[in-house]
Amino acid sequence: xxxxxxxxxxxxxxxxxxxxxxxxxxxxxxxxxxxxxxxxxxxxxxxxxxxxxxxxxxxxxxxxxxxxxxxxxxxxxxxxxxxxxxxxxxxxxxxxxxxxxxxxxxxxxxxxxxxxxxxxxxxxxxxxxxxxxxxxxxxxxxxxxxxx
Numbered sequence: 001x002x003x004x005x006x007x008x009x010x011x012x013x014x015x016x017x018x019x020x021x022x023x024x025x026x027x028x029x030x031x032x033x034x035x036x037x038x039x040x041x042x043x044x045x046x047x048x049x050x051x052x053x054x055x056x057x058x059x060x061x062x063x064x065x066x067x068x069x070x071x072x073x074x075x076x077x078x079x080x081x082x083x084x085x086x087x088x089x090x091x092x093x094x095x096x097x098x099x100x101x102x103x104x105x106x107x108x109x110x111x112x113x114x115x116x117x118x119x120x121x122x123x124x125x126x127x128x129x130x131x132x133x134x135x136x137x138x139x140x141x142x143x144x145x146x147x148x
Contacts, residue, residue, distance in 0.1 A: 006080045006144060007037040007059045013112045019102040025057060040085050054135050057103060058085040064143065078146045086125065088136040100125035100138035107142045116145040
């Protein structure tokens with residue numbers, strides 16, 4: 001059995017949630033894409049022709065501890081970790097933090113298909129400061145639980 005693409009699963013889950021944000025998160029639907037299963041990408045305002053907006057969410061797998069084998073039977077218990085990075089529009093620290101908290105709330109104890117649970121690694125989004133274009137960033141780290 002192939003291991004799931006954890007970052008893809010989390011993006012699909014976030015897209016399906018109604019976060020109450022003015023611009024819905026869009027991973028693979030019609031319209032502007034603002035949710036990515038990748039490391040942080042430069043925005044289109046940086047000269048990138050890929051159409052990546054300044055305000056966006058990026059989800060990347062970050063590893064996790066070694067699998068724990070079941071005693072007396074085949075299979076293991078997995079705890080993959082992901083990091084959701086949230087980037088604001090230029091100068092919009094309050095709006096970016098609000099989105100980071102919505103992402104945090106959506107992922108804490110999330111019921112994601114194929115996983116037993118999801119737990120935050122910290123209670124608040126971690127501030128990452130501003131980049132050269134005055135776009136603020138935060139990270140939300142999550143441990144997923146999966147039997148395999």
